[in-house]
Amino acid sequence: MGWVAFGAWFPSEPLPSQVQEVSLISAAEFARLSQDVAAPELSPEPATLAVPDTANLPEVAPPPAESTTETQPEPVTQVDPDPVVEDRPDPVPEAQPEALTEITPPSPVEVPELPTPIRPAERPDAGQQVDRVAPVPVAPPPPDAAPDEVAQPEIAPEEGAQDPQEVQEATAPEAASDRIVTEENESDAPVASAAPARSVRPKARPQRPDPAPEPAVAEAAPEPEPTPDPAPEPTPTEAPADRADAVGDALAEALSGGAEVEAPEPSGPPLSAGEKDALRVAVSSCWNVGSLSSEALRTTVIVGVSLSQDGKPDTGSIKMLSSSGGSAAAARQAYEAARRAVIRCGAKGFDLPPEKYAQWRDIEMTFNPERMRIR
């Protein structure tokens, strides 16, 4: 009803006749105005729905305890990872495959095109603002490539094409800038398209001996890896824990040599630095902090998760172990973003060596957004 109706009273200016109407708005007009302006009546407080919400909850499995205790970020149940596989189906990978066949192109190669309708033609061209900020600048993909940061569990091919490399070939890293491009700074820095050639921001994690090329790292981090260096480089101070790990990893690697290929011992040697990095990068690529409050961006959360042997996270096992730096509410938002990252990017299974399953079955991931705060 708003201004459209009122527009009839004030035809768009300037009309000559308007000039003569220097008088104030008449009382009648004001009365009409005040009518229009009167706020609609609204219930002052939102009412909680009378409908029992539990009736709405997931259909496949009984809702995990977290759904009702969401407001309490404390871990609710200790879920033993082993039985979960049997009695609590993970609905992510296999749920309703038949529904999907209706809309999914049969060929696995075309699978990654599914997300395209989400962002139709809105991938910016080189030189334009990019609405995605990622740790490492990524050039915009060719127009027909689909963003690849999200694994699409349901459409994961059932047979063949198990090789993640093949899927990755059909996609390109989503365009991203390593900082927020604003009007103010867009002109005085290289645009995203030029970015992969250089590393604008130093990586925080130490460059460690890297025995094997890691597909995931190679994809997300276009800057060239240094040649393998037997000794850890002087380490940035922010990752002391990693450094200790790195030494241990290097040692373990040196001792084990190439034996791990032949040794199918599931509790095998610790993960190599490269393997851990691959996991870290895989989770990072789905860790979207863009919708978090500034307080949540000051909150570090430690999230526990158990993986099945195919590398997929057991959704029910995900829990917040601890948080620091923010209120309980901020921790909840931070935790939820972390949980989404684990579930989404783990949906196809993290690329981890099966022979070391015992080493990565239970994972504690620390999500520290310090470096993501203002980008």
Place this chain on the structure above:
Amino acid sequence: MRQFLAGLLIGAAALAPAGIVMAQSTPLRIEITDGVIEPLPFAVPDFVAETGTAGELSAQIARVVAADLAGTGLFREVPASAHISRVTDFDAPVQYADWKAINAQALITGGVSVNGNRLTVRFSGYDVFSENMLGEGLQFSGTTEGWRRMAHKVSDAIYSRITGESGYFDSRVVFVSESGPKNDRRKRLAIMDYDGANVQYLTNSSAIVLAPRFSPAGDQVLYTSYESGFPQVHVLDVARVQRRILSPEDGVMSFAPRFAPDGRTVVFSQSRGGNTDIYRMEIASGNLTRLTSAPSIETAPSFSPDGSQIVFESDRSGSQQLYVMAANGGEARRISFGSGRYGTPVWSPRGDLVAFTKQNRGRFHIGVMRTDGSEERLLTSSFLDEGPTWAPNGRVIMFTRETQGASGRATLYSVDISGRNLKPVRTPDGASDPAWSPLQN
């Protein structure tokens, strides 16, 4: 389907290597410090019409919710054309797999019923990948004319639940509507929803009006009008559109008014003998107190949210800079030290930042700095940007952008305080001097 699923699971269990003894080791620990910042994909299917007359509104409300969320730049809508399943019963279980398949990470569903002019909106949000509800479902009811406000309230609830910050959608903006050429610009006060809908005019264009400002309760607007031939501060009751002059002293120019957080006091500038200073007035008594007394220009005062301090601009140093003083005057501390000139400071509703206009090397910028002047960040750059105003949650800034040249025109823009999501706010005519209301009740 469930049988099929169960069969798959049994198969999977059978395949699991049974004989391997899993060593119970300490968990693997990794630290994630590099994430991505990108809009969160969400889906808002049309709300379910639960009465026969609710059909149109149920779709419109969903569209407003989608526009609100997508408009923040923090979220991105997965369009309805990509949806796999339709929501035809608000109380039915959510088909999570269908929403995961299209990567909708948040889902908002709702039901709308209309009885006479009574409108009731129920809604729920879902974290799709976790298969959890985003908080409790809520319901609002009101009159059908208020449907947009109810949609905004839905958006506020969802936004707040996902981001952890209060929303800003159920708010309004008072501004100066502009028409006519640059040398004969007509200005009149107008008010609209934050998204540009429901524009109403509060004055006609017979006199220049400038820089309206909301009272803390949102029911009154201070502004400067040349109705008497001189700029004088007026106060206008928004609901009744009644106005009066607040600073009636004949021949004394008064401008740049702003309410104190208590709503009972205002500050503004007066020019006497060519010297512009800041004054404070109790509205009830009309008692006037002079807060600055330098021979320089002191103007654009803005209170801290707790009412204890005032940030303002002054050229006492030789160029426009920002200063902070106590709310009852006294010594002022300069907080801006970068190159260029700084003006129109506005204290953020959270209290932690000051937004300002900066002029430097022939360009205008909107920027923010901490209240001690540190961490200055410029968010925009153009031929002429000025006059920032804060969204009630302190996350978004709206301002005036004027284009260059003889056909120059003023438009409102908004930008996230990160500098992202810069975009124009649609208004029927040119528009300047926006002021954001508090969240409505």
Place this chain on the structure above:
Amino acid sequence: MGISGMKRAICLVAALAVSACSNATDWRDDGFGGSGGAGAGTDVGLGAGALAPNSPAYFQQTVGDRVLFAVNQHKLGAEAQSILAAQAGWLNTNPEYTITIEGHADEQGTREYNLGLGARRANAAREFLVANGVSPTRIKTVSFGKERPLEICSAEACYAKNRRSVTVIAGGFTS
């Protein structure tokens, strides 16, 4: 032009009721783009050839009703001082008129600051006139900041003409 012509007519009919024509400067501005205003106008429309020396039109066109200022300045230059001296002379020989001095700024500044700057400029002109014998009770000042530009291009050529004070003859009575 149609609008300003209309407005001119209205304002004349309104018998110099200044308060009803808050943007009354426009019609004077239209015809006089020149810096000093002296004899520069061609679209006079009021009978330029028959200006009585004691008429407001004579004051505007022959004496010159405006002075210009440098960027961000309110100091009076030599040319400004000579124009204002002439204004003072005219006002002293025509004591029945009161005046309003308008201060203006170019668009390169924030709105509030430019109001303050315009006030400074108007006051600088006022003080000069007072120092040259014009009674302060005959003078009002008002600042329009950047709200009423004379020239509309976004270049120094226009800005220079917009940074001005304009002495407006308010009529033979004190309003």
